[in-house]
Amino acid sequence: MQLADLYYENGSLVSKFKGPNLKKVNDILYKLFIGSEIKKGFSFQTKYKNSSDLRPNVIDYDECFIKVLFESKVHNLIFDCLGADYLLSHIQIRKLEAGNTYLDWHRDSYNYGKKVGDFPPAHKIIYHPLFKGISNNSKLVVSRSSQLKMYNSKISDFFHNFITINRNKRDFYFPSNSKFLLFNGSAFHKVCSDHKPSICLIYNFLRKNQLQKGSPRYTTLSEKTYLAYEKILLN
Numbered sequence: 023m024q025l026a027d028l029y030y031e032n033g034s035l036v037s038k039f040k041g042p043n044l045k046k047v048n049d050i051l052y053k054l055f056i057g058s059e060i061k062k063g064f065s066f067q068t069k070y071k072n073s074s075d076l077r078p079n080v081i082d083y084d085e086c087f088i089k090v091l092f093e094s095k096v097h098n099l100i101f102d103c104l105g106a107d108y109l110l111s112h113i114q115i116r117k118l119e120a121g122n123t124y125l126d127w128h129r130d131s132y133n134y135g136k137k138v139g140d141f142p143p144a145h146k147i148i149y150h151p152l153f154k155g156i157s158n159n160s161k162l163v164v165s166r167s168s169q170l171k172m173y174n175s176k177i178s179d180f181f182h183n184f185i186t187i188n189r190n191k192r193d194f195y196f197p198s199n200s201k202f203l204l205f206n207g208s209a210f211h212k213v214c215s216d217h218k219p220s221i222c223l224i225y226n227f228l229r230k231n232q233l234q235k236g237s238p239r240y241t242t243l244s245e246k247t248y249l250a251y252e253k254i255l256l257n
């Protein structure tokens with residue numbers, strides 16, 4: 023119960039990938055990072071300033087990106103921490119250029135009079151490998167427990183979470199060749215500015231009923247992703 027307790031309260035935790043597919047994941051990410059090799063039919067396209075994502079998707083790029091989750095028992099971690107029917111809904115590979123952050127402090131899900139994002143919130147895994155040429159500065163920071171301290175206007179939400187009591191309660195995630203960060207997407211978080219480029223792997227998890235046809239998040243890609251994950255989960 024300790025892990026679930028910590029994750030519930032803090033809104034993030036660091037854990038480790040392991041197993042034979044971790045090496046494959048790192049090899050592929052390294053080749054994509056230095057630009058030495060990319061499979062035919064795939065490319066990086068810019069979404070936010072200073073960042074680009076692998077298109078058309080990650081799930082068809084290599085099955086190591088799903089296998090590493092099970093070899094690392096991430097499905098058990100998700101079950102322990104969330105205790106519900108959360109499934110993998112999306113995988114992204116994102117390249118970040120040196121320079122200013124592309125996303126300052128924000129919640130992925132909030133309601134300042136109108137709901138934005140996923141409800142219940144998505145939970146995400148972010149993994150930044152530490153290759154030659156990548157700085158060891160923190161890559162993401164989460165405002166601790168902010169997922170439990172939501173206010174109904176942008177001004178009061180920022181005021182209570184940053185200007186007063188919670189100003190110094192922050193959890194930083196540093197790059198590593200095995201450590202990842204699991205975090206609640208409704209907690210305040212930001213991508214750290216960096217003076218060197220980097221690459222990251224992002225996994226999204228949502229409740230099964232949020233992924234069904236007719237739900238706002240439903241796409242043929244999210245369906246394909248959760249079915250691939252569920253297939254291994256149920257075997």
Ligand SMILES: [Fe+2]
Nearest residue numbers: 128129130211
């Ligand atoms: Fe975000």
